Amino acid sequence: MFTGIIEATGKIRQLNEQTGGDQRIVLDTGKLNMSDVALGDSIAVNGVCLTVIESGADFFAADVSNETLACTTLGKLQPGSPVNLEKAMTPSTRLGGHLVSGHVDGVGEIIAREPDARSVRFTIRAPAELARYVAAKGSICVEGISLTVNAVDGRDFELNIVPHTLSETTLDAAEVGQQVNLEVDVIARYLERLLMGEPEKSSTEQKLNRTLLAEAGFINKNEV
Numbered sequence: 001m002f003t004g005i006i007e008a009t010g011k012i013r014q015l016n017e018q019t020g021g022d023q024r025i026v027l028d029t030g031k032l033n034m035s036d037v038a039l040g041d042s043i044a045v046n047g048v049c050l051t052v053i054e055s056g057a058d059f060f061a062a063d064v065s066n067e068t069l070a071c072t073t074l075g076k077l078q079p080g081s082p083v084n085l086e087k088a089m090t091p092s093t094r095l096g097g098h099l100v101s102g103h104v105d106g107v108g109e110i111i112a113r114e115p116d117a118r119s120v121r122f123t124i125r126a127p128a129e130l131a132r133y134v135a136a137k138g139s140i141c142v143e144g145i146s147l148t149v150n151a152v153d154g155r156d157f158e159l160n161i162v163p164h165t166l167s168e169t170t171l172d173a174a175e176v177g178q179q180v181n182l183e184v185d186v187i188a189r190y191l192e193r194l195l196m197g198e199p200e201k202s203s204t205e206q207k208l209n210r211t212l213l214a215e216a217g218f219i220n221k222n223e224v
Contacts, residue, residue, distance in 0.1 A: 001088065001089050001099055001100065001101060001102075002044045002049070002086050002088060002089055002100040002101070002102055002144070003086070003089055003093060003094075003095050003096055003097040003098070003099075003100060003146060004086070004097030004098060004100045004139075004141050004144065004145055004146020004147075005086065005096045005097045005146060006084045006085065006086055006144060006145055006168060006169045007032055007033075007085055007086050007087060008029060008030045008031045008032035008085045009030055009082050009083065009084055009085065009168070009169060009170055010027050010028050010029045010030045010032065010045075010082070010083050010085050011027065011028045011030070011080055011081065011082055011083065012025060012026075012027055012028075012077050012078065012079050012080060012081045012083065013026040013027055013028045013059060013079065014026040014079060015077070015078070015079060018063070020066065021066055021069075022063065022064060022065050022066050022069065023063070023064045023069065023074075023075075024053075024061060024062070024063050024064070025045075025050075025061065025062055025064055025074075025077075026054075026059055026060075026061045027045065027059060027060055027061075027062075027083065027085075028058060028059055029058055029059055029060060029085060030058075030085070032085050032087070034055055034056070034057055034058065034059075034060065035057075036087075037052060037055050037060065037087065038052070038055075039052055039053065039054070039055070040052065041087070041088065042087075042088040042102065043060060043062070043085060043086070043087055043088070044084075044085070044086045044087075044088075044100070044102045044144045045062070045074070045083050045084070045085060045144070046072070046073060046074065046083050046084050046143045046144050046170070046181050047072075047084070047100070047102065047104055047141050047142070047143050047144030047145070047181040047182075047183055048064075048068060048072050048074055048102060048104055048144075048181060049088075049101070049102025049103060050062035050063075050064065051063070068104075071104060071106070071107075072104045072107065072181050073107055073143075073179050073180065073181050076179065082170045082173065083170065084143050084144040084145060084169050084170050085144075086144055088102075096146075097139070097141075097145075097146025098139040098141075098146050098185065099186055099187075100141045100144070100146060100183060101183065101186060102144075102183075103183065104181045104182065104183055105130055105133075105182055105183050105184050106126070106127040106129065106130050106182050107127070107179050107180065107181060107182065108124045108125055108126045108127065108130075108142070108179070108180050108182045109124065109125045109177065109178070109179055109180070110122055110123070110124055110174055110175065110176050110177065110178045110179075110180060111123050111124065111125050111156065111176060111177075112176060113174070113175070113176055116160060118162075118163050119160050119161055119162050119163065119166075120160075120161045120166060120171075121150075121158060121159070121160050121161075122158065122159045122161060122171070122174070123156055123157070123158050123159075124142065124156070124157055124158075124159065124180065124182075125155050125156050126155050126156075126157065126182060127155075127182075128155060130182060130184055131152075131154065131155040133184035133185065133188040133189065133192075134149055134152055134157050134184065135149060135152065135188070136149055136150065136151055136152050137149060137150075138185055138188070139185045140157070140159075140182065140183070140184060140185065141181075141182065141183035141184075142159065142171075142180050142181070142182060143169070143170060143171070143174075143180050143181055144181070145165065145169055145171065147159050147161070147165075148160075
């Protein structure tokens with residue numbers, strides 16, 4: 001598990017295609033402290049949990065499966081591409097962001113970037129199947145970064161990125177049209193599962209909505 005608080009930005013040092021099309025990647029880790037990293041440890045790269053198979057003072061290597069390449073933006077990275085890095089949390093880690101699994105749910109697209117005083121306001125379009133999990137003032141993980149959603153309009157949601165986050169992550173260089181890894185709040189997924197019940201007892205078309213929340217007692221039925 002991770003917190004979504006980026007510890008350092010690094011760069012892709014090397015990409016090696018393996019048998020069958022998957023990849024072994026080697027990453028320069030920048031200012032990330034690697035002294036306590038052991039083989040088998042997890043490090044999130046742009047929000048994707050990867051397992052360390054080799055490491056040194058300023059690098060680590062990991063294998064990336066075809067599934068991960070297909071479901072995230074890692075397959076689009078090139079040598080020199082910047083990446084956000086976070087080591088897995090420990091029992092004593094401050095949970096400054098929110099609980100992040102490192103299992104990317106889908107890929108979104110930056111559709112707008114506008115200055116907002118000293119901050120930058122991004123608008124991101126989520127895949128249709130993820131949009132229902134994104135709520136105003138809720139949490140979402142973008143490229144491994146724990147962020148608060150400002151507003152939601154259908155599939156589109158807004159984020160206000162403060163100067164510190166811009167300077168310490170890859171969002172400073174993010175552009176309109178760029179694809180980004182998204183992981184929705186795991187609590188939203190578990191809530192939907194609990195409310196919908198067992199698959200064989202639920203309609204395949206049933207979705208988490210206000211009527212379902214009212215029936216479960218989460219909101220007043222008069223508000224539906």
